[in-house]
Amino acid sequence: MKHFLSSVLLILSIAGVAQNRYGIGSWKDHLCYENLIDVCEGEPNMYYAATPASLFSYSKFSGEIQRMSKLNLLSDVRISAIEYEESKKMLIVGYENGNLDLIFDDERTVNIPDIKISSIIGDKKIYNIIPYNNLIYLATGLGIVVIDPVRAEVKESYQIGPNGSQATVFDIAIFDGKIYASLTDNVLYADITNPILANFANWTSMENLPESLIGITNIEFVVDQMLILVKGETQDIIYKRDVGNNGWLVFLEYPGLFFRNMVFRNNQLVVSGSYTVVRFDQFLAQIDDVTLVNGIQVYPNMAIGDRNGEIWIADSENGLMRSNLNVQDIVAPNGPHHPDARQIDAFNDHVWIAHGGVTGYYGNQFNIRNISYNTDDEWKTIANPPGTNTDFPGTLDIISVSIDPTDNNHVYMGSWEDGLLEIQNGEVVNSFNSTNSPLQIAGFTWTDEWIGVAGIDIDLNGTAWYTNSFTNNALQARDKDGNFYTFNLSPTVTANSIVTDIVAAQTGLIWMVLRGRGLLVYNTNGTLETTSDDQFKLLTEQEGQGNLINNDVYSIKEDLDGEIWIGTLQGLSVLYNQEAVFTSDQFDAETILIEQSGNIQELLATETITAIEIDGGNRKWISTANSGVYLFSDDGVTQIEHFTIDNSPLLTNNVIDMAINQRTGEVFFITEMGVISYFGDATNFDQEIKEVRAFPNPVYENYEGLITIDGLAYNTIVKITDLQGNILFETSSEGGRATWDGKDFNGQKPASGVYLIFAISEVGESANVGKIAIIK
Numbered sequence: 001m002k003h004f005l006s007s008v009l010l011i012l013s014i015a016g017v018a019q020n021r022y023g024i025g026s027w028k029d030h031l032c033y034e035n036l037i038d039v040c041e042g043e044p045n046m047y048y049a050a051t052p053a054s055l056f057s058y059s060k061f062s063g064e065i066q067r068m069s070k071l072n073l074l075s076d077v078r079i080s081a082i083e084y085e086e087s088k089k090m091l092i093v094g095y096e097n098g099n100l101d102l103i104f105d106d107e108r109t110v111n112i113p114d115i116k117i118s119s120i121i122g123d124k125k126i127y128n129i130i131p132y133n134n135l136i137y138l139a140t141g142l143g144i145v146v147i148d149p150v151r152a153e154v155k156e157s158y159q160i161g162p163n164g165s166q167a168t169v170f171d172i173a174i175f176d177g178k179i180y181a182s183l184t185d186n187v188l189y190a191d192i193t194n195p196i197l198a199n200f201a202n203w204t205s206m207e208n209l210p211e212s213l214i215g216i217t218n219i220e221f222v223v224d225q226m227l228i229l230v231k232g233e234t235q236d237i238i239y240k241r242d243v244g245n246n247g248w249l250v251f252l253e254y255p256g257l258f259f260r261n262m263v264f265r266n267n268q269l270v271v272s273g274s275y276t277v278v279r280f281d282q283f284l285a286q287i288d289d290v291t292l293v294n295g296i297q298v299y300p301n302m303a304i305g306d307r308n309g310e311i312w313i314a315d316s317e318n319g320l321m322r323s324n325l326n327v328q329d330i331v332a333p334n335g336p337h338h339p340d341a342r343q344i345d346a347f348n349d350h351v352w353i354a355h356g357g358v359t360g361y362y363g364n365q366f367n368i369r370n371i372s373y374n375t376d377d378e379w380k381t382i383a384n385p386p387g388t389n390t391d392f393p394g395t396l397d398i399i400s401v402s403i404d405p406t407d408n409n410h411v412y413m414g415s416w417e418d419g420l421l422e423i424q425n426g427e428v429v430n431s432f433n434s435t436n437s438p439l440q441i442a443g444f445t446w447t448d449e450w451i452g453v454a455g456i457d458i459d460l461n462g463t464a465w466y467t468n469s470f471t472n473n474a475l476q477a478r479d480k481d482g483n484f485y486t487f488n489l490s491p492t493v494t495a496n497s498i499v500t501d502i503v504a505a506q507t508g509l510i511w512m513v514l515r516g517r518g519l520l521v522y523n524t525n526g527t528l529e530t531t532s533d534d535q536f537k538l539l540t541e542q543e544g545q546g547n548l549i550n551n552d553v554y555s556i557k558e559d560l561d562g563e564i565w566i567g568t569l570q571g572l573s574v575l576y577n578q579e580a581v582f583t584s585d586q587f588d589a590e591t592i593l594i595e596q597s598g599n600i601q602e603l604l605a606t607e608t609i610t611a612i613e614i615d616g617g618n619r620k621w622i623s624t625a626n627s628g629v630y631l632f633s634d635d636g637v638t639q640i641e642h643f644t645i646d647n648s649p650l651l652t653n654n655v656i657d658m659a660i661n662q663r664t665g666e667v668f669f670i671t672e673m674g675v676i677s678y679f680g681d682a683t684n685f686d687q688e689i690k691e692v693r694a695f696p697n698p699v700y701e702n703y704e705g706l707i708t709i710d711g712l713a714y715n716t717i718v719k720i721t722d723l724q725g726n727i728l729f730e731t732s733s734e735g736g737r738a739t740w741d742g743k744d745f746n747g748q749k750p751a752s753g754v755y756l757i758f759a760i761s762e763v764g765e766s767a768n769v770g771k772i773a774i775i776k
Contacts, residue, residue: 030675036314053673070649083129094126164200173219182216268305336372339674346659347403356397368394387418388449406462414453442470455502467499547588557612567609616682616735623655682734692770715762
């Protein structure tokens with residue numbers, strides 16, 4: 001039997017296609033690893049670097065990189081500090097909310113949430129971590145917290161503000177039997193062996209500190225010298241003094257330079273500045289300074305000197321930088337260019353991110369970010385092109401993106417300042433503004449060339465539809481031949497109107513969001529060139545005029561049935577017959593009513609709906625500003641999934657945008673901390689069955705996951721039978737994918753053998769047969 005199955009296996013493997021190595025229900029990180037905040041040295045030739053959302057280890061010896069995030073070893077996001085404890089081979093990770101992870105041997109995590117879940121109100125951030133004498137001393141917003149790593153609990157806490165009040169401790173240093181703590185305007189010290197350090201009276205204030213303090217963020221002892229980093233309004237200063245001497249001297253200052261950190265390790269004092277790293281020996285004689293690594297300007301948040309005399313820099317823009325006399329290198333796991341993102345689009349294994357942003361009132365954030373895109377499961381970067389505003393070195397606030405469904409290497413991106421970008425094969429080929437396109441300059445602005453494009457959607461003919469805010473011609477289009485078209489929306493839309501998202505529906509109607517005013521729909525009647533027969537209408541929350549649940553529309557999406565799903569500031573509306581807007585008086589949107597705890601209520605009535613996506617099964621993925629992500633059935637009545645930070649690797653409950661790669665079922669989520677994805681069980685909504693394939697295949701006895709069947713048509717009936725034709729299992733596909741738990745109707749796993757997959761399309765016109773081998 002096993003020889004027979006081996007032969008079948010060979011046949012299946014030859015006939016098979018490349019399969020996704022991520023199983024259904026698995027998560028994947030698409031985080032940026034270039035925005036580092038901290039770095040520490042672990043075992044020899046091993047280094048750890050942290051971003052706010054994740055961290056990675058790097059072996060200088062092997063070159064191996066291991067990612068760590070909520071998907072595997074981390075319990076939280078918003079990392080604030082990391083440190084390594086050698087005797088226990090323990091990486092210590094502190095978070096802004098006081099949470100603490102102890103990671104042993106890069107494979108096991110012990111979480112200590114005591115500070116995070118404490119009822120104490122105030123700043124709980126872990127600013128610095130000092131392992132000492134088998135304990136962990138934490139400098140926090142609440143004071144000093146001492147952790148027993150063996151018991152995995154808080155051993156003591158010291159509130160050393162005036163009269164024992166809470167006070168932020170930015171750093172801790174332990175030297176010559178004393179513990180020192182830096183506060184905003186003071187340095188306190190005490191005998192570390194004192195058994196009642198929780199009593200603030202046992203702490204002494206250091207005298208004769210330098211004047212004009214904004215904050216003392218670091219303390220270091222270098223042999224017999226004490227150093228403090230003092231923050232200033234126009235520059236920072238590092239002072240030094242001999243231990244036991246009250247006189248302070250300026251050790252290091254540069255006009256206009258702000259110091260991020262200073263660390264004394266391995267007989268090296270390394271100081272991180274705004275755009276430089278300066279290194280000194282144990283006698284405080286300068287060894288070198290680093291402003292460039294591989295010709296790239298450094299912007300360090302933290303830097304250390306290792307055992308081998310090399311400098312390792314946690315750079316805020318470029319990743320982990322390594323520098324010595326002979327070698328310069330930059331290390332960062334593959335990912336998007338930046339964690340900030342406004343919009344994401346995906347189409348058949350192509351994924352693009354718009355890294356710009358706007359304020360709550362749609363003002364500029366002035367983000368100048370490179371462009372990130374993913375093909376062949378690898379993130380790539382396009383340099384930010386020049387914009388029209390010469391006061392800035394690039395295109396500002398790229399906030400919208402759309403992939404051409406007729407040519408996936410063709411992309412449009414919109415800037416909230418500099419107009420429209422056209423990209424072909426990974427290169428910016430056109431930058432459209434008022435000089436080379438119908439785009440209009442907003443008349444209210446303080447610049448001569450402010451052009452806001454907040455929404456783009458490319459229809460199935462390859463025509464790009466985009467919005468031009470603060471103008472009368474707020475709707476424009478460019479066809480595949482490069483011809484431009486403008487559509488005047490006055491008096492409904494004026495030079496004071498903000499027009500954001502846009503959807504080019506399969507019906508030919510164009511849907512646009514008017515910020516705070518509702519939803520505008522435009523009908524070209526099938527002619528781009530002729531506007532005399534065009535129609536448009538504004539839908540609002542008024543009954544008979546759209547009946548939206550709220551005028552403040554945040555998101556819109558057309559589903560596979562042609563219904564328009566509308567997400568608002570407070571809830572969800574559905575327009576079931578979009579063409580009725582221009583053909584009937586009965587076109588109002590409706591809410592979805594559900595029963596919960598015996599009560600009938602509107603679906604997501606109190607939620608801000610930030611994005612809506614439709615998967616291959618016509619199911620609705622809905623993201624929110626406060627409650628994570630929901631997956632509902634095609635009619636919206638049945639909740640299938642609800643992902644939050646508490647029950648999934650989701651990074652935050654505020655999900656800004658989503659996109660689905662329909663080919664693989666991968667759902668991308670933009671959060672405040674970066675991009676993460678989930679592999680769903682629905683894929684392309686093809687109308688005909690292609691090559692049916694199953695994975696894993698073969699299925700071994702110890703496999704407990706779902707068996708995935710791909711290559712199906714939308715709503716395919718799938719039957720699993722034995723070779724005699726007995727039916728073991730039956731289901732229908734979600735889009736082009738179905739799943740089987742590997743059990744028959746009685747809940748039993750079938751015997752070893754080959755089983756057949758019969759797939760029949762929704763209309764019964766297509767059929768196919770696949771095979772699954774089961775080995776026990």
